[in-house]
Amino acid sequence: xxxxxxxxxxxxxxxxxxxxYSRHLIMxxxxxxxxxKLKAAKVLCIGAGGLGSPLAxxxxxxxxxxxxxxxxxxxxYTNLQRQxxxxxxxxxxxxxxxxxxxxTAINPFLNLRTFETKLTSANALExxxxxxxxxxGTDNFPTRYLVNDACVLTGKPNVYGSIFRFEGQxxxxxxxxxxxxxxxxxxxxxPGLVPSCAEGGVLGILPGLxxxxxxxxxxxxxxxxxxxxxxxLLLVDALGMKFRELKLRKNPDxxxxxxxxxxxxxxxxxxxxxxxxxxxxxxxxxxxxxxxGLKKKLxxxxxxxxxxxxxxxxxxxxxxxxxxxxxxxxxxxxxxxDSSREIIAHCKMGGRSAKAVNFLRRSGFKKVYNLTGGITxxxxxxxxxxxxx
Amino acid sequence: xxxxxxxxxxxxYTQKQxxxxxxxxxxxxxxxxxxxxxxxxxxxxxxxxxxxxxxVNVYVNDEDMRYLEKEATALNDGDTISIVPSIAGGxx
Numbered sequence: 001x002x003x004x005x006x007x008x009x010x011x012x013x014x015x016x017x018x019x020x021y022s023r024h025l026i027m028x029x030x031x032x033x034x035x036x037k038l039k040a041a042k043v044l045c046i047g048a049g050g051l052g053s054p055l056a057x058x059x060x061x062x063x064x065x066x067x068x069x070x071x072x073x074x075x076x077y078t079n080l081q082r083q084x085x086x087x088x089x090x091x092x093x094x095x096x097x098x099x100x101x102x103x104t105a106i107n108p109f110l111n112l113r114t115f116e117t118k119l120t121s122a123n124a125l126e127x128x129x130x131x132x133x134x135x136x137g138t139d140n141f142p143t144r145y146l147v148n149d150a151c152v153l154t155g156k157p158n159v160y161g162s163i164f165r166f167e168g169q170x171x172x173x174x175x176x177x178x179x180x181x182x183x184x185x186x187x188x189x190x191p192g193l194v195p196s197c198a199e200g201g202v203l204g205i206l207p208g209l210x211x212x213x214x215x216x217x218x219x220x221x222x223x224x225x226x227x228x229x230x231x232x233l234l235l236v237d238a239l240g241m242k243f244r245e246l247k248l249r250k251n252p253d254x255x256x257x258x259x260x261x262x263x264x265x266x267x268x269x270x271x272x273x274x275x276x277x278x279x280x281x282x283x284x285x286x287x288x289x290x291x292x293g294l295k296k297k298l299x300x301x302x303x304x305x306x307x308x309x310x311x312x313x314x315x316x317x318x319x320x321x322x323x324x325x326x327x328x329x330x331x332x333x334x335x336x337x338d339s340s341r342e343i344i345a346h347c348k349m350g351g352r353s354a355k356a357v358n359f360l361r362r363s364g365f366k367k368v369y370n371l372t373g374g375i376t377x378x379x380x381x382x383x384x385x386x387x388x389x
Numbered sequence: 390x391x392x393x394x395x396x397x398x399x400x401x402y403t404q405k406q407x408x409x410x411x412x413x414x415x416x417x418x419x420x421x422x423x424x425x426x427x428x429x430x431x432x433x434x435x436x437x438x439x440x441x442x443x444x445v446n447v448y449v450n451d452e453d454m455r456y457l458e459k460e461a462t463a464l465n466d467g468d469t470i471s472i473v474p475s476i477a478g479g480x481x
Contacts (some may be wrong), residue, residue, distance in 0.1 A: 140477050141475065163478045169476060186444075187443040188442045202478055246452075247451050247452055249453065
């Protein structure tokens, strides 16, 4: 495998560095030359979350000279189950500040560059040009396509990893002769069809497994050693503990890396993924009620029927004594509901119940309302003793 | 009988089964058999006009069916079909 980085005389190692990287230096596959390549390398991590945590930690420890991190988020309690670069004391801090503290503590030789911004079509190309390799640890489709296209347009490899529940994917996209993310997935799924991690959950160790695979691929690209994941999609199944790989091909008709590309500059990725202005589809048009409104009705002992459209395992965490029909089961269980009663539907945040209300209205239910903000809003505004998840 | 591997985002539509065996001679038959066994899966794999959705990748063993004979690809008994959907999670 050809190397991306030339060993740079300016990247000569000090005696302290030689001692620190001893276990690399005594392997011929790395050696002095490889360690100098690592020191000369500039890697940009998109996101300092689940995948970004192990990526940044290991790349820093391994001696990557310049590490950039793009993130604009703040650490919260639900991050700590998997985002191991952040600690309990960091809750409320900027992820960049929290990450910077850990990384510079691990390796003071690191040149860390932090970018507190959302990656956008306006800034991606300029940013990517300053780095050699891009490691994609983002969590949404628009940014996935943005990272891919910007990598193709700037000629930077895209070290890709993605996770959901118990499964992960990893590959290296957008090298000169290899396929890109669009060769595999020409189009994103319509919004709402694929649940996010916030809805579907993710096993805490999974970003560790996949992020470390990304870090490994990044280091191999820098060293020019081994067989990279270029042209292969690695599938990780943590429950079955199975690793499989699929062949990827460069699509000659790919709109961005094909022979006659139609995408020659960055586009509007929110629009491309169909989510412009409709993060909560139809939430504004559907009849809804606030948690305060629901509280008033319950206190006045009005005859209302609370329909909980979450999953049974979510009901076990907290509930409003609602009648449980998971949103996916609603079509076949709709006959369990009485359309003459006033129905208030809720889920965790209000998204799934909005779909349920839409469905019930279309099915002829006239007195059905969506609880805005879901049971989370209830826990925040009405019952502070209720757990949030 | 060829086996179809169901990725976790879609298992909620297959009564949680990770693999489904379907008697079939071609990939198209196997997928049709799968959605007739599990009708809730249909709208996730096919668009309203009956075509496989563009973001659903179907592999026969380790090969993308787009580079074989697509839905007409012939199947042998021990073949594994994998549905490989887009997943985006990472920092989440």
